[in-house]
Amino acid sequence: MEQVQTGGLRTGSGFLTSTLHVIQEIIGCRVRRDPPNSTERYTRWINQLTPEQLLTQVFTSNGPTVIMPTWFCSRAWFSHVGPFNEGGQGVPEDLLFFYEHLRKGGGVIRVDQSLLLYRHHPQAATHCVLETTIWTHRVRFLEEQALPRWAAFTIWNAGKQGRRLYRSLTAGSQRKVVAFCDVDENKIRKGFYCHEDSQERPKPRIPILHFRAARPPFVICVKLDLTGGAFEDNLRSLHLQEGQDFLHFS
Structure with a gap:
């Protein structure tokens, strides 16, 4: 397991006194990495x-x-959501618990102090x-929690990740995909x-558009913080509006 060293909140801090009544939240904090330069983008x-993004970016x-x-x-909320999946090595128990927490209406709060190494x-x-x-x-959770809200959507990325997402969707969700969009001419x-793997005849042909010509909502399959800000600027x-007009998936 990852090794952690925790700090602490002072007794009587404003955060604790203002949130002790909350029973349906997972509360976490900012972290520092050791070594400091490891997983820089993730950190x-x-x-x-x-x-707001603590809830809108749960699909990445x-x-x-x-x-x-x-x-x-x-403890009451943990018992309501849990227990953790104890299937052993190879089971993403934190992700599964987090998804179940969200399915049951739980919220997410972050203390904006670095309290963990x-x-x-x-x-x-x-x-x-x-x-x-x-x-x-992740695909199952996206289809369950996000895609039912949209009658149609565009996948932002006509490359490998966007096509992989399309192929991973159920047939019903695939039919909602009206286009891919990209910047690659x-x-x-x-x-x-x-x-090509579709059993439908004729095989589905999904248009590829420039992102400015495409219609939201978007499921975005472009990783953040990798293009020197170019994607984020676009x-x-x-x-x-994030959460309404687009969601990040990559």
């Missing part, structure tokens, strides 16, 4: 999410929006969980993505 993400590959070693919640090392149990296992749970010039230029 920035976990520490810089806004209060980063997992829970507050990390499990910082969690605390009421989170050590990164090659033997961490998290490395035993297969990416394909996590992917399957080569993909846009091709004009469409053909789902997204901001559309003046959309």
Whole structure:
């Protein structure tokens, strides 16, 4: 397991006295990494999410929006949500508990103090969980919690990750995909993505559009903090509302 060293909140702090009545929240905090330069993008993400993004960004590959070693919640709420899946090595028990917590209407709060030293090392149990296992749970959760709200949507990324998401969706969700969008002129010039593995005849051909020509809502399969701000600038230029007009999935 990851090794952690915790700090503490002072007795009588404003945060504790204002939230002791909350019984349906998972409460966590900001963290510091050891070594300091390990998982830099992930650490920035976990520490810089806004209060709203603690709920809107629960679909990403980063997992829970507050990390499990910082969690605390009421015993009654834990018993209502839990228990943890004790299936052993390879089971993403924190992710599964977090999803069940959200399914039952739980909220997420982060204390904006760094109260935990989170050590990164090659033997961490998290490395035993297969990416394909996590992917399957994430797609299921997306289809269950987000996609029913939308009659149609666009997948932002006509490349590998966007196509993988499309192929992983159920047939009903696939029929809601009206387009892919991208900035890559080569993909846009091709004009469409053909789902060759489909049993439908004719095989589905999904248009590929420039992101400015596409219609929200978007399921975004572009990783954050990887393009020097170019992707984030493009997204901001559309003046959309996160959680309503788009969701991050990658």
